[in-house]
Amino acid sequence: MQQDASEGAAIVAHGLHEKNAYFAGLLRRIAKHDASAFEALYRASARSLFGLALRVTRTTESAEEVVQDGFIKIWRFAGTYDPTLASPSTWMSAIVKNQALDYLRRNAYSGFYVEDIDEHIAPVEADDDFSQQFSVDAERLSFYLGRLTPVQRQAIALAYFRGQSQSEIAYALDAPIGTVKSWISRGLDSLRSMIDSRPAPHPGGSC
Structure with a gap:
């Protein structure tokens, strides 16, 4: 043998x-x-x-x-x-x-992530950290995410819609973990600010 x-x-x-x-x-x-x-x-x-x-x-x-x-x-x-x-x-x-x-x-915010958002965010009652932080419909959330910087959108999408860890995101984006943490933190802060201060967008993507 x-x-x-x-x-x-x-x-x-x-x-x-x-x-x-x-x-x-x-x-x-x-x-x-x-x-x-x-x-x-x-x-x-x-x-x-x-x-x-x-x-x-x-x-x-x-x-x-x-x-x-x-x-x-x-x-x-x-x-x-x-x-x-x-x-x-x-x-x-x-x-x-x-x-x-x-x-x-x-291509930090491709259509693939829009599908992820629709699946995970549309049901507001979903037991999900992200939906608990941002209880808005998928269309509004897609609109606000589109206003973040590309790296912030990418990091948030990988973290919340694909469930990747910060180390996995750092590897995927070829960036230090500290930088990834900053992208996610600042991106979430920007989302909160936009959601609190802006009306929902009309159909077609304009406010």
Whole structure:
């Protein structure tokens, strides 16, 4: 049994080595603007990179955009890849992950969060910290959230509508925990101020 396990591990290691060598060769060709090599690399790796992007962004549409932008960077920076520092898959994954985090920062309040708000906030009686703090309907709350800064909206959405911890939010947004705490605290303070001082928006989004 031990011999079979060792042989199996050796086969897997050999396959991984061959895959890395193949990808590294494609990257060297891509650095010379070889379009066929780029197409081959895309076919071989896009699926796994899409899975990574989807885990970060949570939506198919955003993950597709992230992967497309990631491959543009792979094409542009293939010549910088150093096999002594990381495997090709690790290098490409880092590019796509950074692209996904950039996407979250650029699109801090997407329609996906509006759906989250409708689900969690509309029932005012829901036993939820956020609904207890802000007993307003989903449309009003969406309007007020839209007036926060992008990072405040993102941090609050991740904390209250996805239930992520501050450390998880800090990782997702690539920011210190202290900064995340500040975004959430100031965002909540701004929401309270707006809800207390502004009338409900009319249909169509205007006050």
